[in-house]
Amino acid sequence: MTPASQPRTLQTIGEFGLIRELQKHCQTLHSDVIQGIGDDAALLRTSHKEALIASTDLAIEGVHFDLAFESFKDVGHRLAVANISDIAAMGGTPKYLLLALAIPPSYAVSDLRALYQGFKKPCQAHDISLVGGDTSSSKSGLFLCFTILGHVPPKQALTRQSAKVGDKVYVTGTLGDSKAGLQILQRQAKQQTSHADQPYERFLKKRHLRPTPRLAIGQHLSKDRLAHAAIDVSDGLSGDILHLCQASQVGVELWASHLPISRQCQTYTANHCPNPIDFALAGGEDYELLFTIPSRNQGKVSDLSRVLKTKMTCIGEIKPKSFGLRLKLKGGTSRNISRQSYDHFSKKRSKF
């Protein structure tokens, strides 16, 4: 068989090719679909006052999590937060969870119990009820699929596609902690070291294993109409700003010196990463919110940051599409922002 006649595989078309395929085949949409494929979650009108938010997330043993260095409890917690974070990015309130799980029959009941306890904690904290699911045996590791349902008034819903030229770009919390925590966990599992963690290592591991969904912030941004557009940082800043800019048909200038990097992450990167900025750009699964606001709302965002006791940092400005996606470096030079997060067919998932 000549190369030309070989069938195209998913490896050759990549994740965006796959999503384009899906979109091409599924264009018949109800008029009640406010937002279908292409955002953190689907937005579906149920009345003039209310829209349903629905999102589904996969987590596969050996792809999204590794039980060599994560407990079942950690996995449950992290996946629930990933799911809740999609509702946070739309400014909504989560309400119901459905859980499909395929489990090797040899797994211990106590491990499953730990998994439930893991996802139960963030669900209880946000008054989310498990209302259904599906179970199956699995021949190859644990496979989880969470579907979360929430609601938001349709006119208040935040999407990726409404960023305006001149908007300031903000991010909550700090970036790169989760990636640093993951690297520490992976290294420790490989080396089988048992030395006591340094405090910065403990902090970073916890940031990876027990992330916090930014629900209250999303809800305030949406209710008070402070933000134009929002997305959660699941894929990494470089990937998620790209999604937001593509959906909004705009460009962006991010300011390297403004990227919020925790003291602990700085300590880590000082030893393990020649360029902490690249690390902050590429680090996924922080579940922080990335949002754009008109300049006039900057004071209100500062107030909100104080009230909610959560850091919110202005990291750049939305530019016309022709500007592209650029990172302004110290000294006034700049470079293109390239997506540094993994391709979806190597390691990571991709929402559509």
Added chain:
Amino acid sequence: MTPASQPRTLQTIGEFGLIRELQKHCQTLHSDVIQGIGDDAALLRTSHKEALIASTDLAIEGVHFDLAFESFKDVGHRLAVANISDIAAMGGTPKYLLLALAIPPSYAVSDLRALYQGFKKPCQAHDISLVGGDTSSSKSGLFLCFTILGHVPPKQALTRQSAKVGDKVYVTGTLGDSKAGLQILQRQAKQQTSHADQPYERFLKKRHLRPTPRLAIGQHLSKDRLAHAAIDVSDGLSGDILHLCQASQVGVELWASHLPISRQCQTYTANHCPNPIDFALAGGEDYELLFTIPSRNQGKVSDLSRVLKTKMTCIGEIKPKSFGLRLKLKGGTSRNISRQSYDHFSKKRSKF
């Protein structure tokens, strides 16, 4: 390690043990949850006029489907119908679909396209929009998770738990066709025979690969308030009548001579199954509706059967719980109905 100190596994507690574990850990429910874990789908109040129906279904290569004798198109079609059928069993109208899929990167794009075409057909036929999902690579075969969302007026929703003593038990269509079709497909794949199918084989294979969701029937039963309780036959009659009786706290007498078995399935069982009744009881994935009605509605059900041109057969009667689940045989003897469908940790899924 002594046997007593060995950890309990899912194999030892089985599917119902797992579901009990889930229920135990997830009892905090919103007041808007009309039906949570324990029916074909969750029923969630969105207003006094409308309830949301949500259901999630897994399909795993090597567990729920086998690409040795099913095409990608078949798999897509069958899973979509399984999902739609959960909405039919509640008397609802399906509206939206979310699809999570994990795919080995080496799979051909054309195969994925066939999968989409497979699920697109029943979705288009019932005006269901794909509104979102999640994609990932998989290290071990195709893994699909469909979530379907629909709606129904809350007071009209059919559940498993409202069967009343004295109700007549009905089933749509015929039973066991899908199981017979599956066995033919499996045998042909094993023998690698290429002889032309007999007409009865073609019929039975199609019943397995391209089932029909009984949406219109469910909607009529619900809208016209004809039925007390309903469930779809996904697990097999013996398993599904057990679910219905347990949920309704009743017993049942089924009449062996009344079980609807197609001429084609009779031809098949004449050669391959010593007892066609057992075959009809155990055969899963027919996606027919099993429902109970007060006797006074029998005439209306006959009318509905004529209008919708779909066979609906009275196969028994609801009895008090103390009666148990019994099958009345020819000659007036009877025997207990035992669940003959697979255990969930060997081959099949189980909804919760």
